[in-house]
Amino acid sequence: MDGNGRWAKARGKPTIAGHRAGAETARRITERAAQLGVKYLTLYTFSSENWLRQKSWVDDLMGLIRWYLKNELKSLLKNGVRLRVIGQRDLLPPDIQTLIEQAEKQTEDNSTITVILALSYGSRQELTQAAKSIAHKIAEGTLHADDVTPEIVEQHLYTAGIPDPDLLIRTSGELRLSNYLLWQMAYTEFVFSQTLWPDFTTDEFDQALETYHRRQRRYGL
Structure with a gap:
């Protein structure tokens, strides 16, 4: 969901105003995805690298995430949205970790659409953590190195149990x-x-x- 900061700068507003506007867009797109029968929607909300940004920027975004988790729960329940969060949760403020756990628990039976927030998320960090978990099991003797398959790796990712994405949409012209x-x-x-x-x-x-549906997917074949 790229371009929030540039959107705000172009309007002479603080960066957080762009993130608030971006949150409204996320709500609209989630509603539309549910209407169209999309079952999984993952939103890249806060990356591992974002922790390196200015503290005031991080604090503002954490405040917005905190507000969302507190105020959108009723809407999620009403609209059958299941919420899941992937990423390094232990780096998030403790109260946000608690809010995430509560929201996931309360929405776990919803089935209209699953919305996955990637928070404090980085794929290299995810793969490193998966490798460590597998290595520990091998060291303990509960897993043999020859038994490690792509399926085993997937079971140790944050996204275990979630289908691989069919489509990635990236906004703001970044490639x-x-x-x-x-x-x-x-x-x-x-x-x-x-x-x-x-x-x-x-x-x-x-x-x-529509663009996605016009493409012929070959899966490397």
Whole structure:
């Protein structure tokens, strides 16, 4: 969901205003995805690298995440949205970790759409953690090195039990993955938009899905 900061700067507003506008876009796109029967929607909300940004910026974004988790729960329950969070949770403020656990627990039976927030997420960190977990099991003797398969690796990722993405949409004209779901996107289709995320519309979302459906997926074959 790229372009929040540039959107705010172009309007002479503080960066957090762009993130607030981006949160509204996320709500609209989530509602549209549910209407169209999309079952899983993953939103790259806060990356591992974002911790290196200015503290005031991080604090503002943590405040917005905190507000979302407190105030959107009723809406999630009403609309059948299951919430899941992937990433290094232990780096998040303790109260946000608690709010995440509560929201996941209360929405776990919802089945209209699963919304996955990638928070404090980095794919290299995810793969490193998976490798450590597998190495520990091998050292303990509960897993043999020859038994390690792609399926075993997937079971140790943050996304265990979640299907690999069919489609990646990246906004604001950026043409890179930025350490996002590198394992999971082995055969994902990409659509890049010049639109800044706060201005991204449901019509553009529909167009991205139409583009995806026109493609012939070969899965490397």
